[in-house]
Amino acid sequence: MFDAATLKYDGNGLIPAIAQDHRNGEVLMMAWMNAESVARTLESGKVTYWSRSRQSFWVKGESSGHVQKLVEMRVDCDRDCLLVLVEQVGPACHTNRRSCFYTAIREGAEVEIMQPQNPND
Amino acid sequence: MFDAATLKYDGNGLIPAIAQDHRNGEVLMMAWMNAESVARTLESGKVTYWSRSRQSFWVKGESSGHVQKLVEMRVDCDRDCLLVLVEQVGPACHTNRRSCFYTAIREGAEVEIMQPQNPND
Numbered sequence: 001m002f003d004a005a006t007l008k009y010d011g012n013g014l015i016p017a018i019a020q021d022h023r024n025g026e027v028l029m030m031a032w033m034n035a036e037s038v039a040r041t042l043e044s045g046k047v048t049y050w051s052r053s054r055q056s057f058w059v060k061g062e063s064s065g066h067v068q069k070l071v072e073m074r075v076d077c078d079r080d081c082l083l084v085l086v087e088q089v090g091p092a093c094h095t096n097r098r099s100c101f102y103t104a105i106r107e108g109a110e111v112e113i114m115q116p117q118n119p120n121d
Numbered sequence: 122m123f124d125a126a127t128l129k130y131d132g133n134g135l136i137p138a139i140a141q142d143h144r145n146g147e148v149l150m151m152a153w154m155n156a157e158s159v160a161r162t163l164e165s166g167k168v169t170y171w172s173r174s175r176q177s178f179w180v181k182g183e184s185s186g187h188v189q190k191l192v193e194m195r196v197d198c199d200r201d202c203l204l205v206l207v208e209q210v211g212p213a214c215h216t217n218r219r220s221c222f223y224t225a226i227r228e229g230a231e232v233e234i235m236q237p238q239n240p241n242d
Contacts, residue, residue: 002226018139018148025146027139030202042226075231076221077214081151083222093198100197101204105123105163110196 004038008080014050015082019060019092022071022085028092029100031058033082038073045070047084066090091117125159129201135171136203140181140213143192143206149213150221152179154203159194166191168205187211212238 009015014032021028031049033041037057040048044059047068051058061067068086075082093100095116102114130136135153142149152170154162158178161169165180168189172179182188189207196203214221216237223235 001229002231016137016151018151020146020148025141025148027141027146027148027204030137030139030197042229073226074222074234075224075226076151077216077218077223078221081221083148095198097198100199100202101195102198103196105194105196108122108163110123113195 002042004035004042006079007035007038007075007082008078009035010080012052014052015080017047017049017082017084019047019068019084019086019088021088023087026099027101028068028086028088028098031060038082041070041084042073047086061089064090064094066092068092123163125156125163127200128156128159128196128203129199130156131201133173135173136201138168138170138203138205140168140189140205140207140209142209144208147220148222149189149207149209149219152181159203162191162205163194168207182210185211185215187213189213 013034017033018030019028034050037048037050047060049058067089071085073084091098097114104111104113134155138154139151140149155171158169158171168181170179188210192206194205212219218235225232225234
């Protein structure tokens with residue numbers, strides 16, 4: 001059986017988790033989990049991060065409704081990074097953009113490549 | 122002009138960088154960059170990480186030949202994570218698998234979902 005304690009956490013007990021849209025492969029965001037977040041995510045099927053700013057569990061979308069339903073969790077070769085394939089409801093980013101990675105560096109300048117969407121879409 | 126110093130680095134001066142295959146969206150690996158790595162990556166077009174274990178610059182594929190040619194760098198909303206879209210030559214993982222995320226958690230168990238490939242493929 002998989003045991004979240006066997007992953008490698010940093011000095012703060014955290015591991016980075018990359019959320020990817022399972023349908024089209026879009027990388028939506030990166031946030032952090034601790035061992036209990038990992039266990040809760042697997043048990044509940046709701047992607048649950050650890051908020052470093054609030055120092056509390058963060059069930060993604062709990063207040064906004066923009067939940068991430070876990071499709072599959074994957075572990076990398078070094079066991080120090082997670083990839084979570086998700087079904088994303090609404091935008092993943094708090095700016096109401098689909099993905100947090102909406103700024104590209106093109107020809108040495110920052111370019112916004114994604115617009116905020118209607119949060120109810 | 123984009124200035125790598127405007128990104129947010131952690132206490133060790135590092136920022137996580139997610140490498141994604143620009144052709145099919147596959148997430149290949151996650152590694153770390155410092156400000157100089159970011160600048161070198163943009164200047165050279167060769168994805169260049171900072172190796173935490175070796176404490177040195179790590180031009181991905183420099184010894185293995187499995188280089189990552191930068192297609193586009195993106196910054197997230199908090200400016201504390203990077204997404205690098207790459208053209209990956211050969212496998213990205215040191216285990217000769219295409220991606221480092223070759224272990225899935227399915228029904229509570231770890232399942233290997235990707236085999237090592239011929240490194241010359």
